[in-house]
Each structure stands twice: as C-alpha cells, then as structure tokens.
Amino acid sequence: MRNMQNQKYAFIGCQSEYKGSRIVLFGAPFDGTSSYRAGSRSAPSSIRMESQGIETYSPYLGKDLAETAVFDRGDLELPMGNARQALRIIRKNTASILDDGKKPFMIGGEHLVTLGAFEAAAEKYQDLCLIHFDAHTDLREDYLGEKLSHATVVKRIWEITGDNRIFQFGIRSGMKEEFEWAKKHTCLTRFNFGGLSEAIQKIKDKPVYLTIDFDVLDPSEMPGTGTPEAGGVRYKELFDAIRAVSACNVVACDVVELCPPLDNSGISVALACKLLREILLQL
C-alpha cells in the first residue's frame, strides 16, 4: 500500500491519525473490467485533489469534517490486468480495517471492487445486507464469459448473502432476464428511491454495506461516468436517500464508477467530493 506521505493530498478534513480514527478512507483504483469507457482508476486521486476546493463544513448537516475522526489511508496498489488478485488485496485491506474496529470507506474504481470489500465485511458480520444505488442491475451471471465484472458484481454478492438481503434502488438498465431474476431474489426498485423507508424498516438493526454507483445520478448532474444512463435521480434525492440509510447500522461503504477523464467540465468530480463529505459526516 502506498503511504499517504507519498501522495500530495488527503481528502480534505481527513487529518485524523489511523489509531484514533473511526472511519478509514482508501482508494481502489481499478478499472480492469470496464466494458464501455474506462478511466475510473483515476477517481480516488482526482477526488482527493479536487476536495481541496470544497469546505469541510456541511451546512446541510451542521457538522465539520475537520472535527470527525477520518483517516485517509491512500490508494491500494492493484494489478490492473488481474481482477482476482485485485479483489484479494481489497478484501485483505478491508478486513484489517474492520478488525481494528473501524469503518472502511472505499473509493473505486469500477463497481467490481465492491465484491472484495463486501466479502471481508460479510466474513465479520453475519446477516450483512447490501443497499445498492445504481442505474444498472449488475446481476448478470457473466459478462462476455467473465464472471468477475462490474456487470456481475451484485450477482456475485448474492451468492454470499442469498435471498432478501440485497436492496437495489434507482435501477433503470439491465437485461429482461436480470429484472425477472431480481423479482425472486433481491428487492429491486426501478428508477428512484421509492420503498427505501420500507426496506430500512425490514433491515432493522442488521449490518449494512452501502454501495453507491455514481451513475445512479442523472447524467445531467453526473456526466463523468463510464456508462451514463438518462432518467436518473437528482443530487438532492440521493442526499436524502443517504440520510435515510444513515439510520441503519452501516458497517462499510463505497462509492464507485466516477470517471474523471470523461468529466470535461469538472462538475462530476466536484459533486463526488461534496457527496463524499456528506456521507463521511453521517457514517
């Protein structure tokens, strides 16, 4: 693992030492299976750098990131051509953070990285549930013959959790078969966050892994993502949904699929920085 001292920036306001921290931020800069437009590997470093342009204080929450115990551990070094090995490294790193009694917060990377972190969390927490915000089902059995892919990640997670422990929201793209399959095996809400409060009631105090694919947002607000999908939610809706989920026992979290090379105006990275602050303040 790279040491933060070798990196120019930590995420703004994350000045805590590892020992005293409650949340540990780390980057998983992997986009080795991205099918359409790659580039999410540069998301962690772009987010850190651009975070210098936002305030540490959230007027929405009345809290300041500089007063919370978040440590930015830097980026994992991941072999781009080897998804299995990349997942092993992510899993090991996540497990070590959990073992130290802290919450891991991962910045992807493509969505496949979630699998490694989820595996580590599922090992520690029985009954772990997944709350999944995304434009895409990610429920393919394989993608072009590849079982480990950003398009299969939630299916692989279901193989760990089984039925009724995966809650998907904002979904508006996938094969007919995936939507049919989801009716029996996951709780899938199309297009928006309808039914989120019912899901939260159902989950009760079970441990939750929250994964947010930035493409759940409408491309008008989040153009910088590998597979943009029109008809998405607004920033405010996503913020409110995260606020609702923060009432759950969230034990680990990630944000994935920001693709800075496609973010011509810089608006997507700026949005990601702000959203990251708001999530960190609520975990």
Ligand SMILES: [Mn+2]
């Ligand atoms: Mn997606």
